[in-house]
Amino acid sequence: MMMVVVANQAAPVEKHHQGNMDPQLLALASSGTSEKLQALLNGEDGQASSHGSGNDGGLTTRRASSYGDTEANESILAGITAEGDTALHVVAACGQGDDFSTRRWCWCLTRSKRHALTTYGDGDNFLQSACIIYEKAKHLLFVQNNKGDTPLHCAARAGKSKMVARLIELAEGEDRMKEFLRKENKHKETALNEAVRVGNKDIVDLLMMKDSELASFPEDGSASPMYLAIVLKRDEIVKTLYDKSSRGMLSFSGPNGQNALHAAVLRYRTRDLAKLLKWNETHLCLQNKDLATQRDENGSTPLHFAAAIKFLFRPSRICRQVLEANADALYQPDHAGFFPIHVAASVGAFRNVDMFIKKCPGSAGLRDAKGRTFLHVAVDKKSVSIISGACRNLSLSWIMNMVDNDGNTALHLAVKAESIHMFSRLLENPQVNLNLPNNRWETPLDTAQYKLMPKGAFFF
Incomplete structure (x- = not known):
């Protein structure tokens, strides 16, 4: 038995693809040629584009205009670039704004050419082009491209203050200005962020004045x-x-x-x-x-960062400013249990450590997640200056024999590090105890003996 399959002869549905903007429309929008753009959108240009999507889309668009300008305009303006930009995005983005500098090339340009160069992209032709496109397809003002950018984002990024002002005027006409200004792209940024990034104060002023x-x-x-x-x-x-x-x-x-x-x-x-x-x-x-006390994702406050700024003969000015703003930040640990005083000790910022202790004496006994004081950290990082300063300060005698989670004092760690300099500095403080055992019941002397024992030695 033979089965005959008959193909469906109906015309295939034409899908909307990225990158199908009419080439002539793209060229006119990019150059700000407003008169030709008006003619194109009014269907007065009889020449069809030989490029496009390969299905004579440009010619179809022109012919459609004889049946209704609205349908024709919507058809040609529905095209987008590979980045998802509409014609209004292109007009808003092309050229450079009024923050463009020609200083490097001013020696070879006449005054008229310098003016033309610095206003290209924000001139009347581009502004008129934006209005022409908007009148034909008002919804394009709020369309976002693949990155979530509106035409306003594009204009602000290009530093085009006049274009930004014109787009805002159009949004005001629809009573949707604040919605327009507050539109965020995929990076969660508004046009104001773009204006700040390019450093265009005029655009920042305008946006803030409007909202x-x-x-x-x-x-x-x-x-x-x-x-x-x-x-x-x-x-x-x-x-x-x-x-x-x-x-x-x-x-x-x-x-x-x-x-x-x-x-x-x-x-x-x-x-x-x-x-x-x-x-x-x-x-x-x-x-x-x-x-001053707000913590980032690692638990660090601004004071944690300031504590790491090291100067030889004085505390960091920045560190002092942040500390004086709110001394409570000195008692905030990060997610690793480090307090600002531990951070300062870890980088050898002796002046900052000294400032912290003078401001808040109790901060000297703060312990991190491993049970270490700033003195343990200083020994671990071999910061002799911090060790010396702490041991000469008799008011800090109460922390000299504090132990970490392994039961080690700072002296245990100095012996393990085999540092005669740190060991001798610690002994300058009379409160340092030589006979405190750690969790393994080893005193600093025991640890020293093990270090001196020849490798491979054994006893009967």
């Missing part, structure tokens, strides 16, 4: 505009974000649980540090969090 709460986004703990401004050393923008934010609506959050104070300490930004600590006192920061 005084914009610097409180993102809300999930990603890098805030203020954090970025601190990291990138944008001093003027730091002040702008503070001055133009609504009270209590300024986020200092950063990645990995850090905040802007962590960033200022890590980058030795003393001026930013002073500002942040002052603002912290006014409780302006979002959710009234104390920046």
Whole structure:
């Protein structure tokens, strides 16, 4: 018995693929040729694109315009690039904004050419092109590409302040301005983050003027505009974000649980540090969090980072500032059980250790997860300066014989390290006990004898 299979002769459904933007549309959008773009979208250009998706899409679009401009416009403007950019994304992103510098090439350019170069991408033709596309397909203003960027993200990233202003005007016309400004991409960043990143103060001013709460986004703990401004050393923008934010609506959050104070300490930004600590006192920061005691994903506070800044003849100025802001941070351990005094001891920052003890004498006895004091850590890291300073300070005699989780005193560890320098420094303090056994019932003397015993020796 023979079975005959008849193929379905119906025309295949045309799917929407990435990368199918009409080449002529892409070229006109990229160059800001507004008159030709208007003609193309009005169906006045009779020439079909020979490229496209391979199915005569360009020609079909032009012919469709004779049956209805709306359908034709939607058809050609529905195309996107491989990155998911619409024509409005392309217009918003192409060229450079008003922050572009020609200083390097000014010697070979005439004044008119310099002006043309610095305004290319933010000129009237590009602005007009954006309006033309918007009038034909208003929904494109809010479309996000593969990275989650809206046309506003693209314009801000390119430093195009006039384009940013024009796009905001269009969103205001739909009464959706705040929604537009607060739109986040896949990196959880708004257009304000992009403006901060490129250092365009004009765009930052404009965005903050339109929405005084914009610097409180993102809300999930990603890098805030203020954090970025601190990291990138944008001093003027730091002040702008503070001055133009609504009270209590300024986020200092950063990645990995850090905040802007962590960033200022890590980058030795003393001026930013002073500002942040002052603002912290006014409780302006979002959710009234104390920046000085906030811990990152590793449990480290800004003071943990500041404690590691080492100077030979004086305590770190940054460390002093953070400590004075909130001394309670001295009693906050990280997830490894390290307190700031342990961090300072581990890097040999003797002046910081001394400052901590003078400020809070009780911090000298703080133990980490292994039961070690800062003196144990100093011996472990062979920091003779810290050991000497601690042993000469008779007020610290009470920690000299403190033991870790293995029952070892600092003297046990010095003997195990076979360091005569550390051993002799510890003995300078009369309170050091030579006869304390550890958990293995070994005194420092026993440990020394084992160290002196020849390898392979045995007794009957």
